[in-house]
Amino acid sequence: MTDLRVNLAGVMLKNPIVVASGTFGFGHEFADYYDLSELGAICAKGLTVAKKDGNPPPRIAETPSGILNSVGLQNPGVDYFCAHEMPYLKQSGTKIIANISGNTLDEFTELAEKVSAAGVDLIEVNISCPNVKCGGLAWGTQPESAAAATAAVKKAATVPVIVKLSPNVTDITAIARAVEAAGADAVSLINTILGMRIDVNTRRPVLRNNMGGLSGPAVLPVAVRMIYQVACAVKIPILGMGGVASGADAAELMLAGATAVAVGTALFQNPYAPIHVRDELQAYLEQHNIPAASALTGAVMPY
Amino acid sequence: MTDLRVNLAGVMLKNPIVVASGTFGFGHEFADYYDLSELGAICAKGLTVAKKDGNPPPRIAETPSGILNSVGLQNPGVDYFCAHEMPYLKQSGTKIIANISGNTLDEFTELAEKVSAAGVDLIEVNISCPNVKCGGLAWGTQPESAAAATAAVKKAATVPVIVKLSPNVTDITAIARAVEAAGADAVSLINTILGMRIDVNTRRPVLRNNMGGLSGPAVLPVAVRMIYQVACAVKIPILGMGGVASGADAAELMLAGATAVAVGTALFQNPYAPIHVRDELQAYLEQHNIPAASALTGAVMPY
Amino acid sequence: MADLFDCIISTKQTFGGCTELVLQNGALAACAAQGQFLHIQCGDQTLRRPISICDVAGDSLTVVFEVKGAGTEWLAAQQVGAVVNVLGPLGHGFPLVCGRILVCGGGIGVPPMLLTAKGAEAADAVLGFRTASREMLTDRFRAVCTDVVVMSDDGTCGKQGFVADGAAELLKKHTYAAVMACGPKIMLKTVAQAAKKAGVPCYVSMEERMGCGIGACLVCACKTTKNGEEGYRHVCKDGPVFAAEEVCWDD
Amino acid sequence: MADLFDCIISTKQTFGGCTELVLQNGALAACAAQGQFLHIQCGDQTLRRPISICDVAGDSLTVVFEVKGAGTEWLAAQQVGAVVNVLGPLGHGFPLVCGRILVCGGGIGVPPMLLTAKGAEAADAVLGFRTASREMLTDRFRAVCTDVVVMSDDGTCGKQGFVADGAAELLKKHTYAAVMACGPKIMLKTVAQAAKKAGVPCYVSMEERMGCGIGACLVCACKTTKNGEEGYRHVCKDGPVFAAEEVCWDD
Numbered sequence A, B: 001m002t003d004l005r006v007n008l009a010g011v012m013l014k015n016p017i018v019v020a021s022g023t024f025g026f027g028h029e030f031a032d033y034y035d036l037s038e039l040g041a042i043c044a045k046g047l048t049v050a051k052k053d054g055n056p057p058p059r060i061a062e063t064p065s066g067i068l069n070s071v072g073l074q075n076p077g078v079d080y081f082c083a084h085e086m087p088y089l090k091q092s093g094t095k096i097i098a099n100i101s102g103n104t105l106d107e108f109t110e111l112a113e114k115v116s117a118a119g120v121d122l123i124e125v126n127i128s129c130p131n132v133k134c135g136g137l138a139w140g141t142q143p144e145s146a147a148a149a150t151a152a153v154k155k156a157a158t159v160p161v162i163v164k165l166s167p168n169v170t171d172i173t174a175i176a177r178a179v180e181a182a183g184a185d186a187v188s189l190i191n192t193i194l195g196m197r198i199d200v201n202t203r204r205p206v207l208r209n210n211m212g213g214l215s216g217p218a219v220l221p222v223a224v225r226m227i228y229q230v231a232c233a234v235k236i237p238i239l240g241m242g243g244v245a246s247g248a249d250a251a252e253l254m255l256a257g258a259t260a261v262a263v264g265t266a267l268f269q270n271p272y273a274p275i276h277v278r279d280e281l282q283a284y285l286e287q288h289n290i291p292a293a294s295a296l297t298g299a300v301m302p303y
Numbered sequence C, D: 001m002a003d004l005f006d007c008i009i010s011t012k013q014t015f016g017g018c019t020e021l022v023l024q025n026g027a028l029a030a031c032a033a034q035g036q037f038l039h040i041q042c043g044d045q046t047l048r049r050p051i052s053i054c055d056v057a058g059d060s061l062t063v064v065f066e067v068k069g070a071g072t073e074w075l076a077a078q079q080v081g082a083v084v085n086v087l088g089p090l091g092h093g094f095p096l097v098c099g100r101i102l103v104c105g106g107g108i109g110v111p112p113m114l115l116t117a118k119g120a121e122a123a124d125a126v127l128g129f130r131t132a133s134r135e136m137l138t139d140r141f142r143a144v145c146t147d148v149v150v151m152s153d154d155g156t157c158g159k160q161g162f163v164a165d166g167a168a169e170l171l172k173k174h175t176y177a178a179v180m181a182c183g184p185k186i187m188l189k190t191v192a193q194a195a196k197k198a199g200v201p202c203y204v205s206m207e208e209r210m211g212c213g214i215g216a217c218l219v220c221a222c223k224t225t226k227n228g229e230e231g232y233r234h235v236c237k238d239g240p241v242f243a244a245e246e247v248c249w250d251d
């Protein structure tokens, strides 16, 4: 029997397959397709203190093997989440990760307090959203501000804190080291890469927001590289993501250094994607006689 | 009659389609397929002062809609180029861009002097190669070093100087502004994005160099975004590249702000790619009753 | 219930510049309702393509679509016997109302109105086309509707004029329980105005670019006002059909 | 001359765990030489796949390949009548020498040796397979060779042992103008040693991951020594066939 369990910053996941923030809503929609308890964890849609409408449509564009999105953190606000979504998520039989986005350090503190109190298992601090004007990516591009956001959340959180890093930086290891030093229990990466598409017939950007975040298989090699770099630079565990669409992709991110792996954009082609990824990962482990999924983490043999 | 000519930093190209450095060798191989004079310009393989063997193989990996390469600037050295490749290139009937890479400012000066004397039409300064240990990308990630390399080349060059920017930075506009201030006549972007693939069966990186540079259609949305950002930040013209595989892709980069467009990775699927891109671009212009290709540059209508 | 289904293409025709595919899948057909859509995997495009259900009969569903880009081009190239993967049926379709209804379709918005017309106690239709060569499905509408008014932009088929003009005329002639419409946004807006003037409830099918198709990713936003509150609802789950008075038309 | 060609698949068979396709294109067949390869577009993979030419007859070329990943899987799924796009013929193949030659093939390195054997004045062959179920093409080699020695790793077909063992034996028996080999690197190295011991020139076909396939991108590097100078040459243009003594085996 292959042991699929992994320990992510002290929280035991029944398997390494997580669903990525923003691609799974608050889970309801997928419960029609399978039991949410099949998942290693659910990372909920990004939350802000106040309800947020997000950006005007169109909010999505297709790119070769990828997509751009510019949702802009549309969400009902943290209080609504705690009151109306957590009761449902709590009984889903899997671990719940809240994804939080603040404009100020105080907001990060407030968000961390509230979602901790609501009983989430982990907090993911989004300092890397490319689709909002204030907050978001601004926090994640400098070690100092990334550390400040981390420290604010850590002070208020009663559960382990994952800091979600942006790939839109010159040196992701500098940011990773800064958030580790500020107390992060784990890092997650990669968030989306800033991109743009223009409709050559209308001369208009495809996204109403002009730019958006690139995700999907196109970004997989960037995710593998950054996970590998960060794994070499810090000791805290990594929740890896970026373009995962198969069990082999998940294994690749784990070999690069990820403890668990999130599936996002692949859900748009197939709502069963995380289940398939988990099953394929298990088959891969069995085929290679690897008794525990956790043995993959960082097991790449670099030249 | 559609006017395909574009003026790139004072050099008139007969059409906007250039072939990207490192993907076209020194042109010989493609002369079997079409007349090189069909091209807007040829950007030759990156040159260093001394002959360079490059990295050990494997040097290429496939990724979703893209590739990674880690050639590592294999080249016969600038003197060989001037003596043995330029005579051939000079009579090819198109403009020649030398792509140069130095480890020191003195090397940049030497390279610029030599290729200028050899009669190239333009110099592209590679401060963004992710595949070499010294030089390369190291120059291109900080405004100061990027400006220093630019100034060194400018001092020695007798032809217009294009500086090739790296996408592996937090803020590409800062680098673009720095090289503009240092005298660059144009910028080119994007060079490859650093990436990695791991073979899940062998647990070995696919590339012997562990990491490599991502190019091909997967990076197109990143190229469009960065060209758009840089076009908003500087006044000098842009040679755009990254994932172009069709006339529509070329038009998209031009609308974003490029004066001319280079085709690279697409050559690996089809040696005729630049010719097809040019023909498709011309058909697009005719279909939209646009009398001159140059009218596309920067003509996006952002929201 | 909505799920992933493999459908076999049993017939294929082209008319009015569009492609019609009849898809075989009993389980899917059994749960499809008027105004819902299918999210169709088109080759290896990263995203599925939303296409409305035009008709349902027994084990089969009909879709009619226009080739716009790479996805629909792939779909139009599929031959009888090929299998296409469908996520569906999705969305909140046209409501079932008692009494006579007026269905309005413009261009590629015509096909989804067929199943809607069929499902009504009684229905009339206004169908608008750019020009005669784009006309389609009018026979099938005539078979299930009482009055069928064809309009064209250039007068080459039916009457010259807009769908809203035809709708305004019929709204004067008959008493309707509801107007249901699908087509370009400007058509929907003007039809909604005509319905409002006549004091008849109006439902419109909106379009927006989609990701998941099931309400999770929030990309397919459509600004609406509900209970006085303005905000984004989502075409794939809250829609594609919205009450016309809830849609913020000038957004 | 090398160019892009559309080829129709005229026959398809599977044997020895491999797929054989016969491709029809007269212009391509007319210029193909022994030891050259075709760079085949496999669906919409970003890169083409290099596959050696196994045989040429009239308007047709034969390729034999093993399914390894997505590209060869696509190729193996193509049916008779399908069109595949080929860039070729590429590379610098086996030299034409006067006299009797010994061709050595191991595994998927067996097929390219067939055309090479056919082109010789006289040829013997050593063909190595993992196990009996992987054996292939031995009949066709028997038709064009004098001695054909089959070796297998597990002794389930031919003799148990390595290709180099078989080669060493034949090198003792006959006088050869050259040894030509294709197969795994370790086999090539040991065959080259055997040839060297016998004082016979040896040519080997090397493999490396490729981009352009025509010598422009420099990714398919193979370390060789030429005129005393060590450096990278390129499998797609300088090779795939190199003189064995020029190859740096332990790189």
Ligand SMILES: Cc1cc2nc3c(=O)[nH]c(=O)nc-3n(C[C@H](O)[C@H](O)[C@H](O)COP(=O)(O)OP(=O)(O)OC[C@H]3O[C@@H](n4cnc5c(N)ncnc54)[C@H](O)[C@@H]3O)c2cc1C
Pocket (backbone or CB within 6 Å): A061, A062, C037, C047, C048, C049, C050, C051, C052, C053, C064, C065, C066, C067, C068, C069, C070, C071, C072, C073, C108, C111, C112, C206, C207, C208, C209, C210, C235, C240
């Ligand atoms: C609910 C709904 C029902 C629809 N029903 C039909 C129908 O019955 N018949 C029909 O011909 N068309 C219909 N459309 C429009 C159809 O989805 C688009 O024409 C199609 O997605 C274009 O895909 P493409 O690959 O050809 O074009 P591309 O432009 O290459 O597509 C690129 C991306 O943009 C999206 N996109 C492009 N145009 C539209 C659009 N108008 N609406 C939403 N997304 C778009 C695509 O889905 C894809 O993600 C419907 C749209 C929606 C939202």
Ligand SMILES: Cc1cc2nc3c(=O)[nH]c(=O)nc-3n(C[C@H](O)[C@H](O)[C@H](O)COP(=O)(O)OP(=O)(O)OC[C@H]3O[C@@H](n4cnc5c(N)ncnc54)[C@H](O)[C@@H]3O)c2cc1C
Pocket (backbone or CB within 6 Å): B061, B062, D037, D047, D048, D049, D050, D051, D052, D053, D064, D065, D066, D067, D068, D069, D070, D071, D072, D073, D108, D111, D112, D206, D207, D208, D209, D210, D235, D240
């Ligand atoms: C000159 C030459 C001749 C060849 N002749 C044959 C032949 O006749 N029959 C046959 O079965 N195989 C042959 N091969 C090997 C064949 O090219 C690979 O098996 C094939 O490219 C694998 O593609 P894939 O998509 O199935 O695998 P993947 O692993 O998915 O391919 C990923 C990438 O790696 C490259 N790659 C993977 N394996 C190899 C390899 N061994 N050599 C070079 N590139 C590789 C692919 O081309 C592709 O770019 C030859 C290789 C070379 C260089």
Ligand SMILES: Cc1cc2nc3c(=O)[nH]c(=O)nc-3n(C[C@H](O)[C@H](O)[C@H](O)COP(=O)(O)O)c2cc1C
Pocket (backbone or CB within 6 Å): A020, A021, A022, A023, A045, A046, A047, A069, A071, A073, A099, A126, A129, A164, A190, A191, A192, A214, A215, A216, A217, A219, A241, A242, A243, A244, A262, A263, A264, A265, A266, C211, C217, C219
């Ligand atoms: C539509 C969409 C919405 C997203 N929203 C969020 C979000 O709210 N918070 C966040 O941290 N990341 C968000 N992301 C980023 C994903 O969680 C993930 O990091 C990224 O998409 C890469 O993974 P993938 O390629 O598997 O999608 C979003 C991504 C998409 C596509």
Ligand SMILES: Cc1cc2nc3c(=O)[nH]c(=O)nc-3n(C[C@H](O)[C@H](O)[C@H](O)COP(=O)(O)O)c2cc1C
Pocket (backbone or CB within 6 Å): B020, B021, B022, B023, B045, B046, B047, B069, B071, B073, B099, B126, B129, B164, B190, B191, B192, B214, B215, B216, B217, B219, B241, B242, B243, B244, B262, B263, B264, B265, B266, D211, D217, D219
């Ligand atoms: C195999 C290969 C070699 C390259 N070598 C160089 C080089 O020597 N100098 C350079 O400036 N860029 C080099 N590049 C980068 C390209 O010139 C181009 O910037 C990049 O590939 C993006 O364009 P594309 O997606 O069209 O390939 C190389 C790219 C590839 C794929």
Ligand code: FES
Pocket (backbone or CB within 6 Å): C209, C210, C211, C212, C213, C214, C215, C216, C217, C218, C219, C220, C234, C235, C236, C237
């Ligand atoms: S497409 Fe995902 S919410 Fe509508």
Ligand code: FES
Pocket (backbone or CB within 6 Å): D209, D210, D211, D212, D213, D214, D215, D216, D217, D218, D219, D220, D234, D235, D236, D237
């Ligand atoms: S594959 Fe490009 S040089 Fe050999």
